[in-house]
Amino acid sequence: MGLLDSIGLTRLKDGLAKTRTTFIGKLNRLFFATAKIDDDFLVHLEEILIGADVGVDTATLVLLRVKARAKEQRYENPAELSSLVRESIADVLLGNEKKNGDDPFVLHTVTKPYVIMVVGVNGVGKTTTIGKLAFNYKSAGKNVLIGAADTFRAAANEQLEIWAKRAGVTIIQQVQGSDPAAVAFDTVKAAQSRNADVVIIDTAGRLHTKVNLMEELKKMKRVMHKCIAEAPHEVLLVLDASTGQNAIQQAKQFDAAVGLTGLVVTKLDGTAKGGIILAISQALKIPVRFIGVGEQIGDLQPFNTETFIDALFDKEPD
Numbered sequence: 001m002g003l004l005d006s007i008g009l010t011r012l013k014d015g016l017a018k019t020r021t022t023f024i025g026k027l028n029r030l031f032f033a034t035a036k037i038d039d040d041f042l043v044h045l046e047e048i049l050i051g052a053d054v055g056v057d058t059a060t061l062v063l064l065r066v067k068a069r070a071k072e073q074r075y076e077n078p079a080e081l082s083s084l085v086r087e088s089i090a091d092v093l094l095g096n097e098k099k100n101g102d103d104p105f106v107l108h109t110v111t112k113p114y115v116i117m118v119v120g121v122n123g124v125g126k127t128t129t130i131g132k133l134a135f136n137y138k139s140a141g142k143n144v145l146i147g148a149a150d151t152f153r154a155a156a157n158e159q160l161e162i163w164a165k166r167a168g169v170t171i172i173q174q175v176q177g178s179d180p181a182a183v184a185f186d187t188v189k190a191a192q193s194r195n196a197d198v199v200i201i202d203t204a205g206r207l208h209t210k211v212n213l214m215e216e217l218k219k220m221k222r223v224m225h226k227c228i229a230e231a232p233h234e235v236l237l238v239l240d241a242s243t244g245q246n247a248i249q250q251a252k253q254f255d256a257a258v259g260l261t262g263l264v265v266t267k268l269d270g271t272a273k274g275g276i277i278l279a280i281s282q283a284l285k286i287p288v289r290f291i292g293v294g295e296q297i298g299d300l301q302p303f304n305t306e307t308f309i310d311a312l313f314d315k316e317p318d
């Protein structure tokens with residue numbers, strides 16, 4: 001099973017504890033109080049879904065599925081009602097899923113290096129995610145180089161150095177204030193000459209509404225593309241799960257500027273509104289690739305809808 005072994009699933013469950021306790025707790029209370037699926041039940045279900053930040057569109061689709069399933073399926077007790085709702089959520093989400101490979105850290109490309117650019121607003125967890133990603137690629141036997149293209153914030157280099165050291169990978173950097181595109185260029189060139197497998201480029205946080213800062217990202221992309229025609233192979237947007245619905249605006253604007261290939265949703269451990277994942281996969285046609293469930297290097301999980309729903313609905317590990 002690779003990364004999602006039992007340890008991974010336990011971590012995921014731990015990471016989703018806040019969401020599970022509130023969301024599933026409310027659902028269970030509703031299921032116990034429900035004799036039949038009627039309007040009253042649906043209204044309460046909708047409230048709970050929206051309270052968990054799944055978004056109005058997802059909630060509406062889930063309710064439609066619940067109604068449809070209720071016609072087909074018998075439900076005689078709270079447990080059956082629970083699986084009916086859980087399967088309805090799965091129906092909606094799996095419909096959005098874009099299949100990733102079984103193991104996301106196996107590279108399916110012939111060109112080397114494989115270049116990943118990481119973008120997002122300030123403080124969402126870009127640098128932390130890069131440390132975790134580097135660690136995972138390194139553990140999968142890849143030779144990784146990190147480019148410190150957050151040249152804007154003081155101490156950004158030091159923070160990334162700490163993560164690179166933890167992950168056991170090399171970092172390419174310049175002094176604060178350097179052109180981030182120059183760092184990206186240096187890193188890709190260094191990776192080519194060292195025959196590295198993976199390049200991960202950190203970038204400074206920026207508001208999705210700042211046009212000049214978006215232009216800066218485009219420039220970085222162009223520069224890397226000049227070195228390797230397919231680069232960057234991936235542009236990952238990091239989103240903080242506790243941001244709520246604004247995450248969707250961020251994703252739309254970053255996507256318009258630099259063309260996102262995937263999303264990373266962090267800090268799921270810190271929020272009871274983990275349902276934002278459902279809203280994000282519903283609203284955007286961009287796959288959620290990874291989720292962050294803690295601050296440690298092992299706290300990055302490949303996102304898989306089924307596993308996510310399992311972890312969400314499962315009872316606390318005994």
Ligand code: GDP
Binds near residue numbers: 124266293294
């Ligand atoms: P950046 O500004 O986007 O590079 O964000 P950082 O990587 O510096 O992270 C900002 C803060 O978020 C740090 O305190 C991280 O430890 C924390 N953080 C990042 N990812 C996670 C996560 O998945 N869970 C939790 N609880 N904290 C996280």
Ligand code: GDP
Binds near residue numbers: 122204205207212213
């Ligand atoms: P403003 O952009 O005119 O509000 O001025 P600021 O003092 O916020 O920033 C001056 C310049 O620094 C901007 O034009 C950007 O080039 C850069 N800058 C400001 N904030 C950020 C940030 O969060 N990230 C990055 N990468 N650059 C920033």
Ligand code: MG
Binds near residue numbers: 156202
């Ligand atoms: Mg950072």
